[in-house]
Amino acid sequence: MQEEALGWVIRTRDPDFVDWEAFTLWLEGDPARAAAYDALMAADADLDAIIPSSPAPLPAALPIAANDPGEPRHRTWRWVGGGAIAAALVATISLSMMNRADIYTITTRPGETQTIALDDGTRIDVNGGTTLRLDHNNTRFAALDSGEAAFTVRHDATDPFRVTVGDAVFEDAGTVFNIVHTGGATRIGVSEGKVIYNPQAEAISLPAGRALADDGDGLRVMDVAPAAVASWRQGRLVYANAAVAEISQDIARSLGIALTTTPGARAMRFTGTIRLDKDPARFFAGAAPLMGLSAIRTGDGWMLKEGNGPQS
Amino acid sequence: MATGLSALFMANRAALLRFLRARGAGENAEDLIQDMWMKLESKDIGPVADPLPYLYRMANNLMLDRYRSATRRERREQDWAEGAGGVMADPVDDMPVDERLILNQTLDEAREALRALGPRVELVFRRFRIEGVGQRAIAEELGVSLTTVEKDLQKAYRAMIALKQKMDTA
Numbered sequence: 001m002q003e004e005a006l007g008w009v010i011r012t013r014d015p016d017f018v019d020w021e022a023f024t025l026w027l028e029g030d031p032a033r034a035a036a037y038d039a040l041m042a043a044d045a046d047l048d049a050i051i052p053s054s055p056a057p058l059p060a061a062l063p064i065a066a067n068d069p070g071e072p073r074h075r076t077w078r079w080v081g082g083g084a085i086a087a088a089l090v091a092t093i094s095l096s097m098m099n100r101a102d103i104y105t106i107t108t109r110p111g112e113t114q115t116i117a118l119d120d121g122t123r124i125d126v127n128g129g130t131t132l133r134l135d136h137n138n139t140r141f142a143a144l145d146s147g148e149a150a151f152t153v154r155h156d157a158t159d160p161f162r163v164t165v166g167d168a169v170f171e172d173a174g175t176v177f178n179i180v181h182t183g184g185a186t187r188i189g190v191s192e193g194k195v196i197y198n199p200q201a202e203a204i205s206l207p208a209g210r211a212l213a214d215d216g217d218g219l220r221v222m223d224v225a226p227a228a229v230a231s232w233r234q235g236r237l238v239y240a241n242a243a244v245a246e247i248s249q250d251i252a253r254s255l256g257i258a259l260t261t262t263p264g265a266r267a268m269r270f271t272g273t274i275r276l277d278k279d280p281a282r283f284f285a286g287a288a289p290l291m292g293l294s295a296i297r298t299g300d301g302w303m304l305k306e307g308n309g310p311q312s
Numbered sequence: 313m314a315t316g317l318s319a320l321f322m323a324n325r326a327a328l329l330r331f332l333r334a335r336g337a338g339e340n341a342e343d344l345i346q347d348m349w350m351k352l353e354s355k356d357i358g359p360v361a362d363p364l365p366y367l368y369r370m371a372n373n374l375m376l377d378r379y380r381s382a383t384r385r386e387r388r389e390q391d392w393a394e395g396a397g398g399v400m401a402d403p404v405d406d407m408p409v410d411e412r413l414i415l416n417q418t419l420d421e422a423r424e425a426l427r428a429l430g431p432r433v434e435l436v437f438r439r440f441r442i443e444g445v446g447q448r449a450i451a452e453e454l455g456v457s458l459t460t461v462e463k464d465l466q467k468a469y470r471a472m473i474a475l476k477q478k479m480d481t482a
Contacts, residue, residue, distance in 0.1 A: 006473075007466070009469070010466065013441075016448060018362060020372075021327070024327075027331075027335060038379040040473070043477075044473075050419065051442060051472070103444065105361040106361055133449070166452065167455070
């Protein structure tokens with residue numbers, strides 16, 4: 001039981017723990033379990049007195065600030081894995097070593113948007129269906145776990161704003177940019193200033209009007225109309241030769257609906273502006289023919305298929 | 313926002329009550345639920361990312377506080393009986409030199425124990441326990457599986473709790 005209780009101590013201490021029903025069921029299995037859990041939680045709290053606040057002095061392995069050039073840090077952190085991961089890791093560690101990380105999570109439901117103003121003057125517009133992590137003690141950090149967010153960053157060359165997306169890091173250089181992260185794909189568009197992709201590894205520079213995609217087809221850089229970046233904030237979606245597969249994800253997120261596409265529709269591409277409308281029926285009546293598609297209502301959502309068929 | 317949280321609280325009152333009972337609140341469960349309600353009503357809590365887990369965590373913290381104050385009272389009564397008085401001094405501020413030496417030695421020992429587990433286990437434990445980062449985020453940072461992070465944490469916790477117990481009985 002001690003082992004099980006320790007497992008629950010660790011799980012419930014996790015800031016992202018959600019399965020309280022399972023924890024309730026475990027507790028109900030035996031009244032002694034609550035006492036074992038309490039005792040271990042108290043032991044955990046007592047650890048504060050004995051946990052050394054600074055790491056053991058590992059020879060030459062202490063992470064240095066990410067913006068501190070010149071040290072061959074890849075060698076010492078090789079055990080972690082590839083260069084990009086190591087770079088992301090070093091960045092996060094050195095940040096959190098300066099001031100204790102106090103991470104909190106922002107979640108929006110599909111169709112719901114939220115605007116966050118950080119103390120440093122940075123604004124983040126969060127689109128629907130998005131999970132974003134921020135740090136109370138470090139306003140220059142954000143992690144986009146899934147969904148879409150537009151960043152209007154107050155630039156500070158000595159303390160760049162960094163967004164981590166999976167293993168990748170985007171670093172601002174005075175910037176307005178939009179990031180989408182769904183499944184295994186990441187897309188970023190830059191409308192002002194400049195963003196550096198993975199400064200510690202590929203270090204790809206993305207000036208205004210450039211976009212980067214990292215998905216099943218690999219890493220690609222392309223052009224994007226600056227006005228199209230984060231256009232969802234103005235209630236429209238702007239595309240230049242974009243795949244309907246991407247567009248349908250944007251629509252689902254912005255409208256808060258379940259949207260599927262047929263393989264034929266997914267393969268099509270679209271250039272133009274789609275005006276968003278909270279009423280899906282009215283939206284598709286205008287948008288589907290515009291894309292050369294038709295929309296039909298399915299059980300609990302909508303489906304886009306090829307052809308200008310009758311709207312149902 | 314607070315009203316949304318209150319509505320959610322009402323909708324999940326039975327589940328929260330059941331949780332408090334399972335947590336060992338016994339006949340006080342109803343009182344604790346009432347405490348939670350008052351707290352939710354009186355404070356402007358602001359936007360909460362995951363409202364239901366937030367409520368459960370609040371209930372869990374109430375129980376932890378109860379446990380802590382109960383054990384503290386026990387310990388204080390014991391101290392009193394032993395003639396040590398009821399004053400609890402801040403452990404570091406007013407510490408005699410020999411005790412401070414022992415504390416430093418303890419920290420060294422803990423450091424050694426953590427280091428002996430290997431750099432990844434130490435890093436995982438540090439990120440989780442000191443910096444409060446979630447296991448999933450740590451797994452992503454390190455490019456390892458969630459299971460690996462869980463196992464590392466269990467290993468580190470076992471070592472640290474064993475060390476603490478050894479010192480308490482010494």
